[in-house]
Amino acid sequence: MKSHISDLIKLSIQQLQKSGDLPDNLVLDIVVDRTKDARHGDFSCNIAMRLAKTVKQNPRKLAQDFVRMLPSSKYIEKTELAGPGFINFYLTTQALLNVVHEVVEQKSRFGSSLLGNKEKVQVEFVSANPTGPLHVGHGRGAAHGAVVANLLAEVGYDVSKEYYVNDAGRQMDILATSVWLRYLEHCGDSIVFPSNGYKGQYVVDIAADLFAIYGADFSRLFVEIIKGVCADEVSENPEGDKEAHIDDLINKAKALLGEKDYRVIFDFGLNKIIEDIKQDLGEFGVVYDEWFSERSLVDSKVVDKALQRLLDHDCVYEKDGALWFRSSKFGDEKDRVVKRDNGQTTYFASDIAYHMNKLDRGFTRIIDVWGADHHGYVPRVRASLDAMGLDSNALEVLLVQFAILYRKGKKAQMSTRSGEFVTLRELRSEVGNDAARFFYVMRKCEQHLDFDLDLAKSQSNENPVFYVQYAHARICSVFREIADNEKNYIFDSSTALESIALLDNSHELSLLTCLARYPEIVESAAVNLEPHQIPHYLRDLANHFHSYYNAHKFIVDDLALRNARLLLISATRQVLSNGMSLIGVSAPEVM
RNA sequence: GCGCCCGUAGCUCAGUUGGAUAGAGUAAUCGGCUUCGAACCGAUUGGUCGGGAGUUCGAAUCUCUCCGGGCGCGCCA
Numbered sequence: 001m002k003s004h005i006s007d008l009i010k011l012s013i014q015q016l017q018k019s020g021d022l023p024d025n026l027v028l029d030i031v032v033d034r035t036k037d038a039r040h041g042d043f044s045c046n047i048a049m050r051l052a053k054t055v056k057q058n059p060r061k062l063a064q065d066f067v068r069m070l071p072s073s074k075y076i077e078k079t080e081l082a083g084p085g086f087i088n089f090y091l092t093t094q095a096l097l098n099v100v101h102e103v104v105e106q107k108s109r110f111g112s113s114l115l116g117n118k119e120k121v122q123v124e125f126v127s128a129n130p131t132g133p134l135h136v137g138h139g140r141g142a143a144h145g146a147v148v149a150n151l152l153a154e155v156g157y158d159v160s161k162e163y164y165v166n167d168a169g170r171q172m173d174i175l176a177t178s179v180w181l182r183y184l185e186h187c188g189d190s191i192v193f194p195s196n197g198y199k200g201q202y203v204v205d206i207a208a209d210l211f212a213i214y215g216a217d218f219s220r221l222f223v224e225i226i227k228g229v230c231a232d233e234v235s236e237n238p239e240g241d242k243e244a245h246i247d248d249l250i251n252k253a254k255a256l257l258g259e260k261d262y263r264v265i266f267d268f269g270l271n272k273i274i275e276d277i278k279q280d281l282g283e284f285g286v287v288y289d290e291w292f293s294e295r296s297l298v299d300s301k302v303v304d305k306a307l308q309r310l311l312d313h314d315c316v317y318e319k320d321g322a323l324w325f326r327s328s329k330f331g332d333e334k335d336r337v338v339k340r341d342n343g344q345t346t347y348f349a350s351d352i353a354y355h356m357n358k359l360d361r362g363f364t365r366i367i368d369v370w371g372a373d374h375h376g377y378v379p380r381v382r383a384s385l386d387a388m389g390l391d392s393n394a395l396e397v398l399l400v401q402f403a404i405l406y407r408k409g410k411k412a413q414m415s416t417r418s419g420e421f422v423t424l425r426e427l428r429s430e431v432g433n434d435a436a437r438f439f440y441v442m443r444k445c446e447q448h449l450d451f452d453l454d455l456a457k458s459q460s461n462e463n464p465v466f467y468v469q470y471a472h473a474r475i476c477s478v479f480r481e482i483a484d485n486e487k488n489y490i491f492d493s494s495t496a497l498e499s500i501a502l503l504d505n506s507h508e509l510s511l512l513t514c515l516a517r518y519p520e521i522v523e524s525a526a527v528n529l530e531p532h533q534i535p536h537y538l539r540d541l542a543n544h545f546h547s548y549y550n551a552h553k554f555i556v557d558d559l560a561l562r563n564a565r566l567l568l569i570s571a572t573r574q575v576l577s578n579g580m581s582l583i584g585v586s587a588p589e590v591m
Numbered sequence: 592g593c594g595c596c597c598g599u600a601g602c603u604c605a606g607u608u609g610g611a612u613a614g615a616g617u618a619a620u621c622g623g624c625u626u627c628g629a630a631c632c633g634a635u636u637g638g639u640c641g642g643g644a645g646u647u648c649g650a651a652u653c654u655c656u657c658c659g660g661g662c663g664c665g666c667c668a
Contacts, residue, residue: 029608037611046610049648059648083611084648129668171668243667294668322666333594333664340666347668375595376663401596402662443604446596448661450603462630464616470630478627485627536605539615543632550623550632591630 002032005043005089012069022055041088048085059085096509097500099516103571104493111522111578116157120362123149125369127164130273131175132200134280139424140403143440145369146286147531150582155526162290167270168298169347173250176266180253182207187219195232196246206272220256280425284433285584297353303345306353307338315387330383352384359390372399398529403449434585438465441531441583464539469588471542475573476589478554496563503564507548514544518575538579545572
């Protein structure tokens with residue numbers, strides 16, 4: 001409809017140009033918007049005010065000319081000149097009713113489009129280190145990323161969802177060593193657990209599983225292990241160094257176990273946690289197309305290739321025994337190390353290789369959903385793509401702000417290392433998947449999220465998700481009533497279509513308008529990568545329905561009117577269902 | 592210190608390719624079930640859009656500056 005109106009205006013302007021009232025060489029950027037206020041009609045255009053300056057004419061007079069030359073259309077009831085020069089369009093009832101035909105025809109596809117032209121886009125999200133269960137902060141990234149992917153798929157992109165598994169590097173070594181130490185406890189030894197190890201109960205559980213399968217195969221005496229290890233930094237000994245302590249323990253583990261056995265424990269812990277994360281996300285309705293391993297990049301020499309490519313472009317140099325990437329040449333604030341003086345490549349080097357690999361796989365858009373604390377990382381990744389001669393514009397990074405947790409009015413600690421955190425699983429079981437998904441995507445991602453756990457848990461009935469779901473269930477209930485009705489009413493959408501012209505009261509017309517907005521909202525949310533538009537729209541739609549419900553009875557004796565109304569709420573149910581499906585919320589038939 | 596994000600009703604938030612009288616939810620007050628589900632609807636109250644300056648027909652939206660809050664500035668990942 002927007003483009004239809006825009007075409008009408010274009011024709012009008014062309015007429016004026018032909019008659020010489022307007023110059024020929026105008027840059028036309030016609031924007032047609034829905035009005036905020038029904039008193040301004042359905043759509044409005046500000047082109048007269050935009051052109052007023054360039055053609056040096058009064059905007060109101062200009063608008064008047066446009067209106068005069070506007071071709072008639074069966075969809076436009078009337079046009080009005082308003083305010084400083086707006087042209088307002090009022091749709092005919094026929095145009096408003098059109099949406100019902102569309103919904104009946106397209107059903108669950110209503111709202112989808114071919115806008116993306118099957119362009120290959122990858123959405124990478126969560127990608128939390130596999131060193132422990134996901135916490136509620138990861139949950140936000142999960143919900144956000146999943147909906148972004150859904151939206152892009154809905155408007156015709158070829159979307160692939162990916163989780164980058166950081167299965168290489170020091171954090172994983174710390175986890176492996178933590179598991180081993182807990183395992184020794186299961187073997188009957190007594191140990192002193194490092195302050196910098198992973199202290200969560202899940203590590204103890206993994207160690208128990210390890211012991212159950214392998215027995216005491218990996219058992220070593222703790223007194224042997226601790227020998228020669230740098231002292232830990234604890235309250236009794238503030239002189240110690242917790243970083244050196246854990247590093248020494250890692251090296252001792254590798255030395256005493258041998259590479260092969262160490263790897264068994266390492267992979268055991270890794271796989272347990274990955275399986276747990278996969279299951280957790282699966283239950284949350286978040287499934288991936290690919291779990292991409294960082295280690296595979298190292299093993300398959302992709303990291304080396306990437307560094308070579310930077311070298312070929314003369315973008316790396318040696319300093320202090322390390323290899324540096326000249327990222328400051330490409331907008332980063334300083335150069336970055338890609339290979340340490342001990343010969344190991346950095347995490348950043350893997351990430352350079354990873355993003356190169358993404359483009360190599362044929363994705364022309366790559367969307368990374370990151371925690372906002374990684375924002376400083378964006379320029380260097382972009383720089384690496386530029387340096388390799390790749391298109392850094394293909395990369396879009398969505399920074400999701402932290403969910404700040406409050407428990408009993410106080411900020412809750414969120415540290416994986418200390419084991420003090422609220423897991424996503426815990427949140428899901430407390431407030432339910434639907435409320436969690438809805439709550440997470442209700443806010444735009446750059447907005448901080450105050451998550452009051454007690455409120456979310458104790459008053460979950462006040463969560464807006466129930467309002468939307470209730471509208472859906474209520475409509476289902478009406479149709480159950482039809483089925484059970486003693487008057488043997490039947491409803492059939494194709495015959496009902498013949499009587500939709502009977503829809504004419506204000507509640508019905510505004511509900512129709514709201515339904516017609518759905519595809520526009522989906523497109524806008526997808527183009528701007530803004531999932532929060534969907535829950536806001538759904539709330540609005542539910543509100544229109546509930547108002548209608550309270551104002552008019554649907555199951556009336558008049559067959560034609562009854563059919564028309566039932567068809568309208570049937571379409572409403574379809575759109576509610578489509579929208580909830582996009583954000584991963586269920587559409588219950590009863591509540 | 593430098594960089595990124597945020598500041599809109601008591602609270603939680605929408606609204607930015609510049610548009611008309613800045614909107615929802617919640618809280619508060621009042622009203623509505625003999626009815627297809629009251630987990631609902633309607634009404635009222637509530638604002639220096641953090642402060643100031645600028646750009647223009649027009650600024651919550653763009654620019655500058657200041658104030659306040661969050662985060663980041665490793666040969667960690």
